[in-house]
Amino acid sequence: MNSREKILAAIAINKPAFQPMPDVVVDIKYDYSVLVPQFLNILQINGATAVWVENVQTIKDDLQKNIAGGHYTINTTEVLGIVNEEININSNPAFLDPVEIAYISGTLGIAENGAIWLEESKMRNRLLPFICQHLVIVLDVTKIVADMHEAYKRITLGNEGYGVFVAGPSKTADIEQSLVVGAHGARSLKVYLLS
Amino acid sequence: MEHNKRNHSALSAIFNEDEKRVDWHDETLWFVRSKRDRAVHNVPEWEQLREYGSEIKNHTLSNLDQYLIEFEKKARSNGIHIHWAEDAKEHNEIISEIIRNNQVKHVVKSKSMLTEECDLNSYLTSQGIEVIDTDLGEYIVQLRKEHPSHIVLPAIHLKREDVSNTFHSHLHTEKGNNNPQYLAEAARQHMRRKFIFSELAITGVNFAVAETGGFVVCTNEGNADMGAHAAGIHIACMGIEKIIPKAEHLGVFLRLLTRSATGQPITVYSSHFHKPRNGQQMHVVIVDNGRTRQLGRPDFRNSLKCIRCGACFNTCPVYRRSGGHSYHSAVAGPIGAILNPNINMQENADLPFASTLCGSCSNVCPVKIDIHDQLWKWRQALTKKGHVSSGKRLGMKMMSFVVSYPSIYRVAGRTGRWIMRYFPSLLANKTINSWYKQREMPVPPRQSFRTWYFKNKK
Amino acid sequence: MKVGLFVPCYIDQFYPRVAVATVELLERLNCEVIFPLNQTCCGQPMANSGFAGLAKGCNKNFVENFSNFDYVVSPSGSCVLHIKEHLTDENEDAALHIRRHVFELTEFLLDVLKVEKLPSNFPHKVGVHVGCHGQRGLHVCSMSELVASPFSKPEKLLSMVKNLQMMLPERWDECCGFGGTFSVFEEAVSVKMGKDRIREHKENQVEYITSTDVSCLMHLEGILRRKKSDIRVIHIAEILNAI
Structure with a gap:
């Protein structure tokens, strides 16, 4: 027997009697009218900047300002104008290393914890949201759901090779539980909620 | 066993020689426990979630082989290579072979308690492979040639001055600069080059989903993603128990995990890997x-x-005052004390006794493991197997004899109190009576309750 | 109401005043209190040390002494919990009856006797120490770890006592570190835990520390006396019995 067979055989012998799978029904205790303010609030607690804008032009202006300011800025979202096609699935880490600011669009946001779902197809390269110094996420305000249970109802895992919930800037408290923002991933997260 | 240096009692006595440091360690971890309390009290359905977490895991264990087979099938169709390792040795060999076959020299690794359990780092290092732990806490202990003292907060036993000294010698940071921001930045700069040029990344697995054939890795630092997305090869290591049946169950577990661990509502990054890029x-x-x-x-x-949320560590009054290294195992704390005797009964027979059985661990556990009851049961199992000192066995046998016979008990009680009253020095001996080291003995009254009752009520 | 009084061995030998207070209190509340003279110990010290197997004779003796009561009451949450969870005997029915009818004093006063007021008077500042086994095992009060409504049977009773000023330490349900044989085999951590509890009570400037468990108090008293502290320990039965 190889190890796979040995392990599976040992489990078959040693596992307890079958126990049914529970139906997970969590009563939603969140008030939908306060969903968006709650989302914005929790993001700020998580150390992100969150801005609710009426018009996409505000975000476009921000993007242009960064470019004009000499910052190496990458846009991956068509809503904001020209996409930086030179960043793609095959870009190597050294090529991505100098990126200062990256604009990526989120798929959905969660009010209970401020997490935003990013899909591989929207980020162009899996490394981009992490290796950039500053991450900007653009999210449609109608895509905010109450909690994780709602979120997983709307995401089909496995359709894409990779997806990630991002809930703030990279951080660590590994030195004496003292919070430091900017560990290995992006040093800051700015979220634009678009009406 | 009581005299073995590698035992919790002896190691924690050493830890307690510096009381100020014990206070600091206790308060730092209590701070994390308090953050956890605040986070969970914000979730009215918390106890319901714990129940679901527990039931899903119970169900999964009862069907574990089928879920592993399902996971393997789906993962393979996603383009992931699946390997099976019976023990730590095979786990290390499999990884070593992948490394060899791809002629890799540099490996970056994010946190995985399984690889700690298997002692992967020393195995690879002995073969001339450079392995860098990229989680800041793990990196600190790696530089110091120590082991993590906590599964979520690996360097929680260290003060900022310790980290500063370590970084000064290894990363040439300014001597005496203890600013955590400065020190973390130094690690970021150093590690960034390692990420960019690493050939292979090893990560742990928080959850593997049978239904979709993918796995989830949670970090705050982003180090698992920096490693996995930069390297040409990604190896994720998981114990068989990391499986959950469905994607929707992630909703339950991700809500439970980080609130329990650090009091955050979710980790900064919850990465879902399904296919290689x-x-x-x-x-x-x-x-x-x-x-x-x-x-x-x-x-x-x-x-x-x-x-592996570590909530039982943070709440444990014994862990907070004895430090992770006193558990002499990869996984310390209350959960380690019930896992480690399974791995090696002889070496870890002391751990289930490193508890007052106060029960706080079971109450914070997000999946309702009856940790303190299992500690009690391990004590029974271990003494049955003979993992107990002869002195303790003799003492317990004597006690059993005395309390089984009321007349003997009465004489023993009377005699004992008489000795304590008239020859207190017999027990006031710090060497043979460890109670007396820092505590007075109770003052023995002239008469027992029994005598009072006999005189007054009979 | 016929109540069998279970007096744990160390109370019998070292703290008879606690058992006396318990008898007087229960009698004042119209209970017929009987102390079976051949009782010894609940067997917990052996069981918690991994020798539950050695508790057979002890269990047998316990069952013989306590099988003929409506209720078995004890001023110790820890010993009561042990009986509730682990008492077994060849006479299964008798053991089961005891397990179902054994009560820690404060839960007996509130849940069975439904006490709503007491004539007690105790003009002192008192710190409350929550014994873990009474709390997390018997649920005599809510627990800081769980998301649930707060309640406390000991505090409810203490609030009936005139002129008593109740003080809770900041970590109001942290273990004191006694833990049975833990107090001896893990001496360093045990004492440190006790010292930390005492420090918080001292900050509250209490005169007494009280608890539903004498074992915790014995441990704390040992440290207090070594430090020559003015703070005294007192079991809740003694306070409730004070007029």
Whole structure:
């Protein structure tokens, strides 16, 4: 027997009697009218900047300002104008290393914890949201759901090779539980909620 | 056993020699426990979530082989290579072979308690492979040639001055600069080059989903992603118990995990890996290393429900005052004390006794493991197997004899109190009576309650 | 109401005043209190040390002494919990009856006797120490770890006592570190835990520390006396019995 067979055989012998799978029904205790303010609030607690804008032009202006300011800025979202096609699935880490600011669009946001779902197809390269110094996420305000249970109802895992919930800037408290923002991933997260 | 240096009692006595440091350690971890309390009290359905977490895990364990097979099938069709390792040795060999076959020299690794359990780092290092732990806490202890003292907060036993000194010698940071921001930045700069030029990344697995054939890795630092997305090869290591049936169950576990661990509502990054990126190799190593044996022990099997949040460490009044290294194992704390005797009974027979059985661990456990009850049961199992000092056995036998016979008990009680009254020096001896080291003995009254009752009520 | 009084061995030998207070209190509340003279110990010290197997004779003796009561009451949450969870005997029915009818004093007063007021008077500042086994095992009060409504049977009773000023330490349900044989085999951590509890009570400037468990108090008293502290320990039965 190889190890796979040995392990599976040992489990078959040693596992307890079958126990049914529970139906997970969590009563939603969140008030939908306060969903968006709650989302914005929790993001700020998580150390992100969150801005609710009426018009996409505000975000476009921000993007242009960064470019004009000499910052190496990458846009991956068509809503904001020209996409930086030179960043793609095959870009190597050294090529991505100098990126200062990256604009990526989120798929959905969660009010209970401020997490935003990013899909591989929207980020162009899996490394981009992490290796950039500053991450900007653009999210449609109608895509905010109450909690994780709602979120997983709307995401089909496995359709894409990779997806990630991002809930703030990279951080660590590994030195004496003292919070430091900017560990290995992006040093800051700015979220634009678009009406 | 009591005289073994590698035992919790002796090691924690050493830890307690510096009382100020114990206070600091206790308060730092209590701060994390308090953050956890605030976070969970914000979730009115918290206890319901714990119940779901527990039931999903119970169900999964009862069907574990089928879920592993389902996971393997789906993961393979996703393009992930699946490996099975019976024990730590095979786990290390599988990884070493992948490294060899791809002529890799540099490996970056994010946190995985399984690789600590298997002692992967020393195995690879002995073969001339450079392994860098990229989680800041793990990196600090790696530079110091120590082991993590906590599964979530690996360097929680260290003060900022310690980290500063370590970084000064290894990363040439300014001597005496203890600013955590400065020190973390130094690690970021150093590590960034390692990420960019690493050939292979090893990560742990928080949850593997049978239904979708993918796995989830949670970090705050982003180090698992920096490693996995930069390297040409990604190896993820998981114990067989990391499986959950469905994607929707992630909703339950991700809500429970980080609130329990650090009091955050979710980690900064919850990364869902399903397919290797274009041109990348992705491997998952599924490891037993004694877990199927634990599955076969009805009293202890539900320790396999553990999602490694570390809440039981932070709440444990003994852990907070004895430090992780006093548990002399990869996984310390209350959960370690019920997992480690399964891995090696002889070496870890002291751990289930490193508890007052106060029960706080079971109350914070997000998947409702009856940790303190299992500690009690391990005590029974270990003494039955003979893992106990002859002195303790003799003492317990004597006590058993005395309390089984009321007349003997009465004489013993009277005699004992008489000795304490008239020859207190016999017990006031700090060497033979450890109670007396820092505590007075109770003052023995002239008469027992029994005598009072006989005189006044009969 | 016929109540069998279970007096744990160390109370019998070292703290008879606690058992006396318990008898007087229960009698004042119209209970017929009987102390079976051949009782010894609940067997917990052996069981918690991993020798539950050695508790057979002890269990047998316990069952013989306590099988003929409506209720078995004890001023110790820890010993009561042990009986509730682990008492077994060849006479299964008798053991089961005891397990179902054994009560820690404060839960007996509130849940069975439904006490709503007491004539007690105790003009002192008192710190409350929550014994873990009474709390997390018997649920005599809510627990800081769980998301649930707060309640406390000991505090409810203490609030009936005139002129008593109740003080809770900041970590109001942290273990004191006694833990049975833990107090001896893990001496360093045990004492440190006790010292930390005492420090918080001292900050509250209490005169007494009280608890539903004498074992915790014995441990704390040992440290207090070594430090020559003015703070005294007192079991809740003694306070409730004070007029």
